[in-house]
Amino acid sequence: MSESLLRTKIALPARHHCFIPRPRLITQLHRLIDVPATLVSAPTGFGKTMAVQEALRALATRHAAAIAWLTLDVHDNDPVQFWRYVALALHTTLPACGATLIEALTGPQPAPVRSLLAATLNEITAQTQHLVLVLDDYHLIDLHAIHDDLTFLIEYAPPNLHIVFITRADPPLPLHRWRARGQLLEVRATDLRFDLTETTTLLNDVMRLGLSAEEIMTLLRQTEGWPAALSMAGLALRDDTAPSPTRHIAQLAQHNRFIIEYLTDEVLAQQPAEVRALLLRIAVLERFCGSLCDAVAETTGSAALLETLAQTHGFIVPLPSAPNDEPWFRFHRLFGDLLRGQARCTFPEDVDALYRRAAAWHAAHGDVEQAVEYAIAGHDFAHAAQLIERSANTLVMEGRAALLERWLHLLPDAWRQTMPRAGVAVAWALILRGRYSEVAPYLDQAETTMLPDAPALRGELHAARAVLAETQGRAAEALVHARQALDLAPADHLIAQAVAHTAIAGALRISGDIDAAIAAYEQAVPLCQAAWLRLPALLGRAHLGLLYLTQGRLRSAEAALKPALQSAIFIPAASPVFIAYSAILIERNQLEDAHQHLRHALDLAQQSGHTAALAQCHLHLARLRRAQGDLAGAQVALDTAATFTAQGVPAWVEPLLIAERVRLYLDQGAITKARHALASRGTDIEAVAGAVREALPLIRARLLLHQGRSADARAFLDNIIASAEQSGRQGRVIEALILRTLACAALNDEAAARDDLQRALAMAEPEGYVRIFLDAGARLARLLHRIGSAYAGRLLEAFPSSVRARVANLTESPEPLTDRERDVLRLMARGLTYRQIASELVVSVNTVRYHIKSLYSKLQVNSRTLALARAHELHLFEED
Numbered sequence: 001m002s003e004s005l006l007r008t009k010i011a012l013p014a015r016h017h018c019f020i021p022r023p024r025l026i027t028q029l030h031r032l033i034d035v036p037a038t039l040v041s042a043p044t045g046f047g048k049t050m051a052v053q054e055a056l057r058a059l060a061t062r063h064a065a066a067i068a069w070l071t072l073d074v075h076d077n078d079p080v081q082f083w084r085y086v087a088l089a090l091h092t093t094l095p096a097c098g099a100t101l102i103e104a105l106t107g108p109q110p111a112p113v114r115s116l117l118a119a120t121l122n123e124i125t126a127q128t129q130h131l132v133l134v135l136d137d138y139h140l141i142d143l144h145a146i147h148d149d150l151t152f153l154i155e156y157a158p159p160n161l162h163i164v165f166i167t168r169a170d171p172p173l174p175l176h177r178w179r180a181r182g183q184l185l186e187v188r189a190t191d192l193r194f195d196l197t198e199t200t201t202l203l204n205d206v207m208r209l210g211l212s213a214e215e216i217m218t219l220l221r222q223t224e225g226w227p228a229a230l231s232m233a234g235l236a237l238r239d240d241t242a243p244s245p246t247r248h249i250a251q252l253a254q255h256n257r258f259i260i261e262y263l264t265d266e267v268l269a270q271q272p273a274e275v276r277a278l279l280l281r282i283a284v285l286e287r288f289c290g291s292l293c294d295a296v297a298e299t300t301g302s303a304a305l306l307e308t309l310a311q312t313h314g315f316i317v318p319l320p321s322a323p324n325d326e327p328w329f330r331f332h333r334l335f336g337d338l339l340r341g342q343a344r345c346t347f348p349e350d351v352d353a354l355y356r357r358a359a360a361w362h363a364a365h366g367d368v369e370q371a372v373e374y375a376i377a378g379h380d381f382a383h384a385a386q387l388i389e390r391s392a393n394t395l396v397m398e399g400r401a402a403l404l405e406r407w408l409h410l411l412p413d414a415w416r417q418t419m420p421r422a423g424v425a426v427a428w429a430l431i432l433r434g435r436y437s438e439v440a441p442y443l444d445q446a447e448t449t450m451l452p453d454a455p456a457l458r459g460e461l462h463a464a465r466a467v468l469a470e471t472q473g474r475a476a477e478a479l480v481h482a483r484q485a486l487d488l489a490p491a492d493h494l495i496a497q498a499v500a501h502t503a504i505a506g507a508l509r510i511s512g513d514i515d516a517a518i519a520a521y522e523q524a525v526p527l528c529q530a531a532w533l534r535l536p537a538l539l540g541r542a543h544l545g546l547l548y549l550t551q552g553r554l555r556s557a558e559a560a561l562k563p564a565l566q567s568a569i570f571i572p573a574a575s576p577v578f579i580a581y582s583a584i585l586i587e588r589n590q591l592e593d594a595h596q597h598l599r600h601a602l603d604l605a606q607q608s609g610h611t612a613a614l615a616q617c618h619l620h621l622a623r624l625r626r627a628q629g630d631l632a633g634a635q636v637a638l639d640t641a642a643t644f645t646a647q648g649v650p651a652w653v654e655p656l657l658i659a660e661r662v663r664l665y666l667d668q669g670a671i672t673k674a675r676h677a678l679a680s681r682g683t684d685i686e687a688v689a690g691a692v693r694e695a696l697p698l699i700r701a702r703l704l705l706h707q708g709r710s711a712d713a714r715a716f717l718d719n720i721i722a723s724a725e726q727s728g729r730q731g732r733v734i735e736a737l738i739l740r741t742l743a744c745a746a747l748n749d750e751a752a753a754r755d756d757l758q759r760a761l762a763m764a765e766p767e768g769y770v771r772i773f774l775d776a777g778a779r780l781a782r783l784l785h786r787i788g789s790a791y792a793g794r795l796l797e798a799f800p801s802s803v804r805a806r807v808a809n810l811t812e813s814p815e816p817l818t819d820r821e822r823d824v825l826r827l828m829a830r831g832l833t834y835r836q837i838a839s840e841l842v843v844s845v846n847t848v849r850y851h852i853k854s855l856y857s858k859l860q861v862n863s864r865t866l867a868l869a870r871a872h873e874l875h876l877f878e879e880d
Helices: 023-034 048-062 079-093 099-104 113-125 144-155 175-180 196-206 213-223 227-238 246-254 258-268 273-281 290-297 302-312 333-346 348-364 368-377 381-397 401-410 420-432 436-449 455-471 475-488 494-511 514-530 534-550 554-568 572-587 591-608 611-627 631-645 653-668 671-681 684-692 695-706 710-727 730-746 750-767 778-787 790-798 801-808 819-829 834-841 845-859 864-873
Strands: 037-041 066-071 131-136 161-167 184-187 316-319 328-331
Touching (some): 023 161, 023 184, 048 066, 079 144, 258 333, 273 302, 290 348, 302 316, 328 333, 348 368, 401 420, 436 455, 494 514, 494 534, 534 554, 534 572, 554 572, 572 591, 611 653, 631 653, 653 695, 695 730, 710 730, 750 790, 778 801, 819 834, 819 845, 819 864, 834 845
Parallel strands (some): 131 161
């Protein structure tokens, strides 16, 4: 990772040749060792960086403090790049710190910063010395995500971590809170202004101008102690051949924008012609070295000239460089702004050419990013397009798709239409981030401009279309595109092969061919790993785990997912790995562990902003809350999932949301709401059931049971079980057998109920199922008690204590009551007469007498009073 970063940005700047001792200010800055945050805020030219440098040199000696320095620029408004540089600065200063950041910020889906910062704080806490992290030019950072993460870092900083912000303007950080807590040291422009002693030292001792006390006071008053203005004025006065500088000092007092005037008239204009020519032509450069200046200005000898200027003038600033590297420099910002304005006025027709030469030099030296920036600035869109096409896949793999998108938007439409590879790369990046609605235009444009002799790229395009069709529930279309991708993928093109096989697996998954989908993923995942496609490999494992779950193979699901957990821990788009693993833990009733994995999945999903992942996180959280008996919490989670679903998610997410909502209503006893929710898709329910298979039909069976329509439920479940067995969905078979057990028991078919329950137990025991039985409630607990096997006993122990106590009283439990007998019993409890019961149930009085005689026999009582007492003893009313 560090090979692509500029080490000059993390080096402590060299001491300026016009160094002025400032003991008053340094003493103030020494207090930064006592607080987690220090803000050095003032306009440009106040000597902020120089003052902090001197304070840190003293601290490094006095407290053995480790100093990590990072000089920022506008390109650092990219969370990945920003934290990569922070990681490099920390690790370079203290090798034991920043290692986690460096490792996790590598690859196509860099890790969530918040998780990494916790690990980094632990690394810093383990150190015995103070660590000072300086962020110079922090005013150039305007990304809220970076501000928020730095706030977290400071809020939880150990006593040995201190962060210094050097900035021209106060950043949007909670300064007031830190100030109130005594956690903030502030150094402002008032503190940084030169006083009379410092001004005298600069002008007379360092610059040897020999000014009078009155002249020094005039300059100090007019500049208000602004160090840059004093320095620039001193340069002009030093080069003045007049016997007295009084005239120039008077002019300073008369002009508000004297610094610009002095820079123009008394600094730039006083340089030799060849120096002025070079300065104006390299003004377009952010950083420069001798060979770059030679190329841009089409001259020679720039290196020696730059060295001389850096030693004699304050407007050329040397940058830290490795011993064997060519020295690099930058302009003082005020002077750089002036030069750029002068260049545009002096030779406006040449500015584009200067940028283009800079782009060519950077491209030749392997700095593609800077080359693209200069090419775009110079309107050389052909070169920019060529460079972007060449680096598109690399940027996506490094997690820097945002930069790729920005470049494409900076190019005119005509040039974007000549860049099919970049379009496909952006499409994949959008897919990985869940922004499905934005994908098609990039693919359409890429397809119209793609050359016929690019089979690998065309295959990647079809694979992307397959994934897009998959998210929209169009299985047949997804399969067509996936097969085209596979046909086009060259046999020796590992990435194209991996992408195509992954697309095939996804298409088969949503088509419902579970066995074929599993076989395809088992082939695709190793290909992705071999091609270093880390994220697709992890997502493939997540899908594989869920498919195994559908087959009832919890152990296989765990084997597929567990190795992926460590690799996925810092990758935002890999949250499905943790979601799938939490589903296994819920089935095994390991609810606390499931909650921990879901919380991590949610953190990752929030980092990625992937709406489908966020919806799935909250869906599984609702399932977990329901298992914990927290129905209110489940409702909140479901409502949150619904908000994300409304923002656009794959087609198969909504049926799962409906299914979970109906189950919650049933647990709440809200039968009417459950019925309406299930009917909300109308005739589409059967269609989506083809994709989600038995999820909604099983919910319909549950609704029938809660409505007392046990015979209808049993018949419906017969079909579900037959279909699930035929398609190998053993997980669905287990659930359906449990529901049919309840239906048979309610119909007083004890033998059938026992057979179904024993079948379910035989299938579930080897895989360690627990939750699927607990969800069936007290009625199933009573039936499990009658089975008497060791596994049934372990399941009973997992039921709530209230259910276990109830079952313990059923050693000689009566036969189960039929649904009609339960209806009669409830009406008896309301005090209704036989005739009133008959009217309520729309049956004859003789039929009522028949049911009452039967329930008396089962309860072993001979009166209404005893029947009701026995029913309460057996908690029969609670079961309803």
